[in-house]
Amino acid sequence: MAKTKTKFVCQNCGYSSAKWLGRCPECGSWDSMAEEIETPSKPQQSFLMPKEAPKPKTLDKVMLSEVERLKTGINEFDRVLGGGIVPGSLVLLGGDPGIGKSTMLLDAGMRFAANNIKVLYVSGEESEAQTAMRARRLGKPGAALLVMTATDLDAVLLQAKEVQPQILVIDSIQTMYNAELQTAAGSVGQVRECTAKLLRFAKATGIAVIIIGHVTKDGNIAGPRLLEHMVDVVLQFEGDRSYSFRVLRALKNRFGSTSESGIFSMEAGGLIEVANPAGLFLENRAENAPGSVVCACLEGNRPIMVEVQALVAKTPYGMPRRTAVGFDYNRVNMLLAILERRLGIDFGNFDAYVNIVGGMRITEPAADLAAAAALVSSYRNKAVPHSVLAVGEVGLTGEIRRVSNTERRIRDAANLGFTRFVVPKGKLNMEQKTSGIIQAATLEEALSAIFN
Known part of the structure; x- marks a missing residue:
């Protein structure tokens, strides 16, 4: 009787080895190797008909048929x-x-x-x-x-x-x-x-x-x-x-x-x-609350108005905490460093918390300006006007960089009642004339337009 052959397979990436390993050399995960019995491979069933042989064709000779989707x-x-x-x-x-x-x-x-x-x-x-x-x-x-x-x-x-x-x-x-x-x-x-x-x-x-x-x-x-x-x-x-x-x-x-x-x-x-999710997360937004700014973020091709909240509080510990929920933790640290270096705001003795309301997860950099404005608003204990929309990516030199589909973000926000739009400087192709658009080249200009 033939001896049964075994192998050890990583359950995370599929890497196989003849002996057990504590750490997978392919993906680096620990204690993921499981023993499996080797089975001889069988020939796979072909997609072609038994008498049909594959032959190369030019694209113009390939028959194109309309596929009716279900x-x-x-x-x-x-x-x-x-x-x-x-x-x-x-x-x-x-x-x-x-x-x-x-x-x-x-x-x-x-x-x-x-x-x-x-x-x-x-x-x-x-x-x-x-x-x-x-x-x-x-x-x-x-x-x-x-x-x-x-x-x-x-x-x-x-x-x-x-x-x-x-x-x-x-x-x-x-x-x-x-x-x-x-x-x-x-x-x-x-x-x-x-x-x-x-x-x-x-x-x-x-x-x-x-x-x-x-x-x-x-x-x-x-x-x-x-x-x-x-x-x-x-x-x-x-x-x-x-x-x-x-x-x-x-x-x-x-x-x-x-x-x-x-x-x-x-x-x-x-x-x-939800057919029209643009204002889905703004239903219970508080009036005149410091640390709250609205940003228009894209989910696919559709803008959704997201409330970015920040809280800056004096730390009771020697090392201040930085916490982000629904927002990139590393971008929070970057924005704090930019605010300290370019605007002279000292966050060294303050804890900083950033939260995206409604359980949303924001990955695009267009929310940088809103997060920075929310941090400054909480630090100064000064509320951002309820009708302000902030969109833009913040660079390390303090500049506000352009983001995609700015015109559509402004249009959808205007339909929800926003009247002031702080966006990066650049050409806008607006189909309808919209008042209240403020274009800023630097973070200092943008924050001045948001709070004034």
Whole structure:
């Protein structure tokens, strides 16, 4: 009898070694090597027909056909996908536990079923009764929505071939098991091979496959990085569970743009799309509160008015604290250094806290000016007027640098009642004449325009 060969595989990056290692040399993670049994590789099924041989063609000879996308009926979801789901595509949806991934896909499946589009929803985490209970909370399920509880991928694909749905939903890929591998479900090898088998199934049958992926504590999708390269679309569902708002982003999309985003609100009846999120986070803004400034930040291609709050308080300790929630911690330290060096404001004996209201996470530098103004407002205990909007990136030399789509940010803010707009200096192509636009070249000019 042949001796069974084993190997040790990193559960974070997929690196394999003949012996156990305490630290993975590929990704640097500790205690991530797990023992797996080596299985001989089998020839993969080809996408081509048995008698068809590949031949090179020029682009003008390739037949182009219009692909009719499958629309979910959830406008925010369809926008992020580029207009709907492409038949035969493989879509990966990731997000934190409890963020609403399963709820959104079950709701989309029910809407598909209402339009007579057959959907097979396979859950490896819930029983059929639990899935039906959640579906009844979302509404009345249609007859075209089929549910199934299974973890054996071969059995799932066998049923999918018999039922012939137009959309197959797998919840989640970490619970699926491929009997060809002698490893536990959720391991790097299982996730990789299950995804590869689903990819071949989608391309060969033309059935769109949507898989849900778990995320690690760092926010990355669990499994090998190869997983994101194999699929056609990678969607990330983000949001703080303490708040009701969720943001759906496309990290990769072979059939559309990655600059779109969808805003949702978690209500008692499930996820509700927010069609116009521009002033969503300004409903409970306090009047004449020092340390509060509004900035127009882009979520995809749409500006959203975000309230940036700052608190500067005298520190009781020898080392002052710097804390950022929803904002880049390193940018807070940079802005404090710029304010000290260029404006002479001494923060050495003060704690500084910056918070983005509503659980939003701001990554673009357009919020630099608003954060700096909020810090100065709290330091001076002087409120910024309620109708002021601040947009701009702050450079290390104290200059205000331009950001993209300034005109659209101003237009949407004007529709919400803002009358003074402090923006970087430069040419603006405004379709309609808007008063109250103040262009500043330096941080000192911008702060003077904001407080005066």
